[in-house]
Amino acid sequence: MTVRRVRPHHVFGLVETESCAERVVKVVLPGMAPTPLLLETAIIVAMATAVNPAGFLEIGTYVGVQTLNVALNLSDSAVVYTLDLDDESFREIESGQHPVDRDISLRHLGCGKLAFEGSDCESRIMRLHGDSKSYDFSSLVGKIDMVYIDGGHDSTTVRADTDSARRLLAGRTPSCIVWHDYGNRVYPELTRFLDGLSEEFTIYHVEETKLCFHVSDPTIDQKLANAMRSYCSAERRHGAAGNPDGSE
Ligand SMILES: C[S@@+](CC[C@H](N)C(=O)[O-])C[C@H]1O[C@@H](n2cnc3c(N)ncnc32)[C@H](O)[C@@H]1O
Numbered sequence: 001m002t003v004r005r006v007r008p009h010h011v012f013g014l015v016e017t018e019s020c021a022e023r024v025v026k027v028v029l030p031g032m033a034p035t036p037l038l039l040e041t042a043i044i045v046a047m048a049t050a051v052n053p054a055g056f057l058e059i060g061t062y063v064g065v066q067t068l069n070v071a072l073n074l075s076d077s078a079v080v081y082t083l084d085l086d087d088e089s090f091r092e093i094e095s096g097q098h099p100v101d102r103d104i105s106l107r108h109l110g111c112g113k114l115a116f117e118g119s120d121c122e123s124r125i126m127r128l129h130g131d132s133k134s135y136d137f138s139s140l141v142g143k144i145d146m147v148y149i150d151g152g153h154d155s156t157t158v159r160a161d162t163d164s165a166r167r168l169l170a171g172r173t174p175s176c177i178v179w180h181d182y183g184n185r186v187y188p189e190l191t192r193f194l195d196g197l198s199e200e201f202t203i204y205h206v207e208e209t210k211l212c213f214h215v216s217d218p219t220i221d222q223k224l225a226n227a228m229r230s231y232c233s234a235e236r237r238h239g240a241a242g243n244p245d246g247s248e
Pocket residue numbers: 035036058059060061062063064065066067083084085093101104105106108130131132133150151152153157
């Protein structure tokens with residue numbers, strides 16, 4: 001098995017609605033704080049809409065824009081937990097961090113107000129502090145249905161974060177893990193780790209993004225398999241994308 005490729009529109013197709021009005025989402029426009037790619041935000045919001053988690057855990061808050069994007073689009077009862085280093089845990093791990101990660105951590109620690117502070121959904125966002133590799137997630141067991149792994153990008157950290165996510169989500173259906181930075185040439189270890197993990201675990205890579213995900217819901221796996229099958233056969237027949245409305 002290898003990482004399975006899917007097109008963005010296959011992920012959007014997991015959200016079934018009767019009208020466009022039901023597909024309206026809210027996202028932070030780029031321009032003020034460092035902002036994730038809009039396509040990646042849309043994919044994460046679509047997965048979160050399909051899974052409808054009671055609790056969402058983000059590993060790696062940074063400036064909190066993606067945290068806000070997720071919280072804005074979950075149900076009012078859902079809680080978003082977001083973990084990042086504080087000064088103390090940063091001092092403990094900084095010498096072992098990837099140099100790019102160390103710079104990002106410094107920006108997180110120096111950023112002052114996070115994007116979701118002062119927003120309408122701030123009360124549904126819980127900040128957690130510490131090194132994800134040694135963080136005790138036991139108080140979150142039974143509360144989380146979706147984990148977004150975007151903290152440290154070295155293989156030790158990604159492995160530890162993946163193990164924590166799998167423990168938190170064990171037995172919960174539907175549930176989902178999303179990883180960022182697959183294919184990022186700055187972090188080749190992360191891509192190798194996910195390629196290796198795909199030997200035992202179904203992992204999808206969303207083309208044109210650096211996102212990968214695993215979903216524990218056989219219905220969603222089946223929908224993605226069907227969508228890819230018809231996409232690939234249309235590609236073979238016409239040499240072009242098989243989505244009738246031309247979307248990606
Ligand atoms: C790429 S940024 C996160 C971006 C954010 N998720 C977004 O989409 O806007 C990575 C963050 O992970 C944090 N981080 C790095 N290593 C960590 C660790 N071992 N434990 C917790 N957080 C970590 C960094 O301090 C940084 O703020």
